[in-house]
Amino acid sequence: MSSASVPTVEQDTEHDRAPAGPAASGKTRRGKGQILINAVLLALCLFWLIPVIGLLISSFRPRDEVLNTGWWTVFANPLEFTQQVTIENYVEVFEAGMGAAFINSFVIAVPSTVIPILAAAFAAYAFSWMRFPGREVLFIIVIMLLVVPLQVAFVPLLRMFVGMGIQGTFLSIWLAHSTFGMPLAVYLLRNYIGSLPREVIESAKVDGASHFQVFWKLVLPLSVPALAAFVIFQFLWTWNDFLVATIFLRPRPLTVELVQLVSQFGAEWHLLMAGAFVTMAVPLIVFFSMQRFFVRGMTAGSVKG
Amino acid sequence: MQPLLMGLAAIVAGVGGIVVLYWVLNTAVEQLPAKWEDRLKPYVFIGPPLALLGVFLLWPAVRTIYLSFFDARAAEFVGLDNYVRMFTTPRYLESLGNSLIWILIVPSLSVVLGLFVAVLADRLKPTTEKIVKSIIFMPMAIALVAAGTTFLFIYAWSPPGTGQFGLLNAIWTGLGGEPQRWLAIDTARTNTILLTLVLVWLQAGFAMVLLSAAIKNVPEDTLEAARVDGATEPQIFFRVVVPQIATTIVVLLTTITIFVLKTFDVVWVTTGGRFGTDFLPVTFFRELVVVRDQGMAATVIVVILIATIPIMVYNVKQYRRQEAMA
Numbered sequence: 198m199s200s201a202s203v204p205t206v207e208q209d210t211e212h213d214r215a216p217a218g219p220a221a222s223g224k225t226r227r228g229k230g231q232i233l234i235n236a237v238l239l240a241l242c243l244f245w246l247i248p249v250i251g252l253l254i255s256s257f258r259p260r261d262e263v264l265n266t267g268w269w270t271v272f273a274n275p276l277e278f279t280q281q282v283t284i285e286n287y288v289e290v291f292e293a294g295m296g297a298a299f300i301n302s303f304v305i306a307v308p309s310t311v312i313p314i315l316a317a318a319f320a321a322y323a324f325s326w327m328r329f330p331g332r333e334v335l336f337i338i339v340i341m342l343l344v345v346p347l348q349v350a351f352v353p354l355l356r357m358f359v360g361m362g363i364q365g366t367f368l369s370i371w372l373a374h375s376t377f378g379m380p381l382a383v384y385l386l387r388n389y390i391g392s393l394p395r396e397v398i399e400s401a402k403v404d405g406a407s408h409f410q411v412f413w414k415l416v417l418p419l420s421v422p423a424l425a426a427f428v429i430f431q432f433l434w435t436w437n438d439f440l441v442a443t444i445f446l447r448p449r450p451l452t453v454e455l456v457q458l459v460s461q462f463g464a465e466w467h468l469l470m471a472g473a474f475v476t477m478a479v480p481l482i483v484f485f486s487m488q489r490f491f492v493r494g495m496t497a498g499s500v501k502g
Numbered sequence: 503m504q505p506l507l508m509g510l511a512a513i514v515a516g517v518g519g520i521v522v523l524y525w526v527l528n529t530a531v532e533q534l535p536a537k538w539e540d541r542l543k544p545y546v547f548i549g550p551p552l553a554l555l556g557v558f559l560l561w562p563a564v565r566t567i568y569l570s571f572f573d574a575r576a577a578e579f580v581g582l583d584n585y586v587r588m589f590t591t592p593r594y595l596e597s598l599g600n601s602l603i604w605i606l607i608v609p610s611l612s613v614v615l616g617l618f619v620a621v622l623a624d625r626l627k628p629t630t631e632k633i634v635k636s637i638i639f640m641p642m643a644i645a646l647v648a649a650g651t652t653f654l655f656i657y658a659w660s661p662p663g664t665g666q667f668g669l670l671n672a673i674w675t676g677l678g679g680e681p682q683r684w685l686a687i688d689t690a691r692t693n694t695i696l697l698t699l700v701l702v703w704l705q706a707g708f709a710m711v712l713l714s715a716a717i718k719n720v721p722e723d724t725l726e727a728a729r730v731d732g733a734t735e736p737q738i739f740f741r742v743v744v745p746q747i748a749t750t751i752v753v754l755l756t757t758i759t760i761f762v763l764k765t766f767d768v769v770w771v772t773t774g775g776r777f778g779t780d781f782l783p784v785t786f787f788r789e790l791v792v793v794r795d796q797g798m799a800a801t802v803i804v805v806i807l808i809a810t811i812p813i814m815v816y817n818v819k820q821y822r823r824q825e826a827m828a
Contacts, residue, residue: 234622241619242637245703248652249640251669255655265665267672304509312516316551319524323547332544335552340821341814342555344756346764348786348803350562352569352576352796357562367508371516376558379551408543409528437645439767444791448505452647456771459651466655466667473651477644484643488636492711 249477256470257282263467286471290458293468295475298454302479304367305442305450306435309374310428317382317427318390318420322412324383325391326398336387342380350376351444358445365447373441378431385430389423390416425490433480451476523550563807570800574793584801593780598805600694600781601763607698608705609758613751615702616709620717621739623710635714639707646704646767653700654772657684688778697779700768705761709754716750717743749820756813763806782806 254268259281271278291299323329324336354373358364363372393416401411417424439452449457458472484491527546531539573580588594619638623631641649658668662681666672671681685693720743728738744751766783769775775784782802789799 231625234625238619238622238626238634241615242634245637245641247669248649248656248703249644251655252652263667264660265667267665267667267669269669269672300506304505304512308509308512308516311513312520313551313554315517315520315524316554320548320551323544327544327547329541329544335548337818337821338560339555340817342559344760344810344814344817345559345563346760346783346803346806346810347559348764348783349566349807350559351566351790351803352800353562353565354558357558367505367512371512372554372558376554379555379559383551407532408547409524409532412547433643437643437648439645439647439770440787452645452767455645455647455651459654459771466658469651470655473648476648480643480645481640484640485636488639492639492715 252470252473254278255466256286256474257284258467259283259285260465260467263470264464286467287475290468290472290475293458294449294454295451295458295472298449298451299475301446301448302436302450302452305370305374305438305446306432308367308371309378309435310431312371313375313378313382313431314424314427317379318386318417318424319412320383321386321390322408322416324387325393326411326416327408339380339383343384345380347377347441355444364445367446367448370441370446373445374431374435374438377441378434381430382427385427386420386423390420393419422490422493425487426493429483429487429491432483436480520550566800567804567807569796570804572797572800574795574797576796580797584797585805587798588801588805594785594802596778597775597780597782597785600691600779603691603694604698604701604762604781605759607695608701608762609755611698611702612705612709612758613713613754615706616711616754617713617751619706619710620714624714624717635707635710638710641704642707644704646765647771649700649704650768650771653697653703653768654685657696657772659683685773685779686777691778693773693777693779694781697769697772701762701765705758709758712750712754713747716747720746752816756816760810760813763809 251268254271255263258268258271258278262281324332324339355364358369361369363369397415397419398411401415406414436450437452438450439456442450443453443456446453455469455472455476458469462468524546527549528543531542531546534542569576570584571579571581573583589598616638619634623634626634644652655667656669657671659671659681660666660668662675666675666681670684675681684696687693724742724746725738728742733741764783766781766787769779769781769784770787773779775781775788780788782805786799786802786806789795789802
């Protein structure tokens with residue numbers, strides 16, 4: 198960060214610019230500064246988009262084209278490109294296993310997201326609104342587990358799952374993901390549930406409601422934004438996970454299938470690009486449709502913590 | 503279709519099971535005398551999640567530390583052998599060194615870029631600001647292996663004289679260079695640095711979102727006061743804004759560091775740790791899955807765990823301070 202990021206303002210114009218207000222005075226200088234800002238941000242956005250654009254274009258080009266010319270050349274001959282567009286790459290990767298993997302990804306991600314959330318919400322409620330010995334210590338353990346790399350459980354967990362006879366099954370990965378997602382779930386939800394107004398909880402208690410009723414009828418409905426944020430987090434995390442799936446699951450989800458494609462067809466870029474995009478499609482849809490909740494959940498969880 | 507049915511059954515059984523479990527436990531506790539009910543109920547609420555954490559995370563973690571003193575098949579006690587091997591064998595030392603590069607580059611660069619965008623985008627019209635932020639934030643949603651594959655294509659090489667379809671080599675040859683196998687160049691850690699950029703691409707948006715929220719929380723009157731005192735904009739930024747968002751910056755640096763220390767996907771899908779790009783999480787995966795040396799795998803992850811302890815302590819302190827204020 199140098200001063201370049203902040204348009205320099207001469208000292209004699211102290212009231213030159215409110216930080217967010219485009220209506221500030223000092224138009225000419227502001228105008229020039231604004232153009233510079235726009236240019237820098239445009240460049241940065243292009244930089245950020247290029248990898249995905251290149252991937253998307255390449256995934257629709259025939260093999261020979263992908264391997265002979267750069268994807269950016271299509272902008273020189275857009276007409277030619279429209280004639281060449283093919284979905285053959287997608288058909289091929291779907292038949293090579295991505296179709297089945299797509300279903301497996303759902304079967305991993307949905308239960309792994311839904312199962313832990315209710316338990317986490319109960320715990321978050323107890324940590325926020327119930328007094329009991331050990332509360333402090335147990336919550337500190339949750340905070341500590343928040344940063345523990347999940348790999349630390351792998352070696353014994355593998356043996357444990359083998360011992361239980363569930364190694365390689367979906368059940369084992371649901372258990373693993375539910376556990377690994379739990380510290381963040383409890384932490385995020387406690388931040389939210391703990392910030393609900395005390396009067397609301399207490400007046401319900403005065404009216405004779407039990408903790409169970411308060412939780413079920415009052416706290417849970419009020420916590421929908423936080424629950425939604427966690428659902429998005431955990432869904433993206435479990436869908437995008439490669440590590441846990443490759444170690445604990447025999448059927449292959451998209452991420453594992455993609456790595457398989459890369460090692461199998463290292464130079465068949467048209468297939469790899471299609472495969473990579475299939476892997477990204479659902480998270481991108483989730484991301485763009487739910488971005489608001491996602492951002493809210495993140496800022497609630499981390500700005501405070 | 504079978505896995506789909508299983509998944510459905512899992513959702514029903516999982517959710518239903520938890521509802522039933524809580525209902526049964528709760529009803530049981532409510533039958534007790536009021537005094538006991540009050541005492542036990544909190545443990546009913548926190549019981550199931552803490553049981554999961556205890557059985558599938560905490561206990562295995564303790565076992566892992568124990569196993570790091572055993573041989574490859576977890577059969578024979580070897581004392582500190584694995585640790586000695588870790589800190590004397592060139593292969594592992596290289597992995598440690600590269601980890602340092604990852605920790606130095608990714609968190610700081612992500613935060614700087616995130617701050618840069620957060621500050622600049624703040625000056626745009628609201629709709630434009632939203633679009634810019636969405637674009638920078640978008641890679642967060644992408645699987646690491648997919649991001650790795652995407653950049654593998656950007657760094658791709660084809661023989662001189664043929665069309666360079668990898669973007670970096672196209673630019674490089676356009677400038678008059680010979681096409682390079684970028685990910686095989688370990689001079690000055692070029693390949694590792696190129697790979698860290700993939701993670702920066704993913705994490706800068708995360709930093710931007712949190713920093714943007716923090717900056718918008720900076721009270722306007724503190725800025726106004728500084729302006730009245732004749733401070734220049736850079737002065738205001740570094741002396742008024744930055745101190746007020748310092749906590750967020752620290753949170754980001756620590757969170758991203760933790761993320762880096764467990765993220766092996768990008769390297770695994772691009773180089774597999776060859777050409778001198780190995781680093782700790784990759785080493786762990788290789789020891790566990792390829793070499794099948796359980797003792798060494800445990801040792802590598804314990805070293806990572808030790809590296810996270812300062813952050814753990816900081817987080818706990820931070821939490822204590824907040825509780826004291828609340």
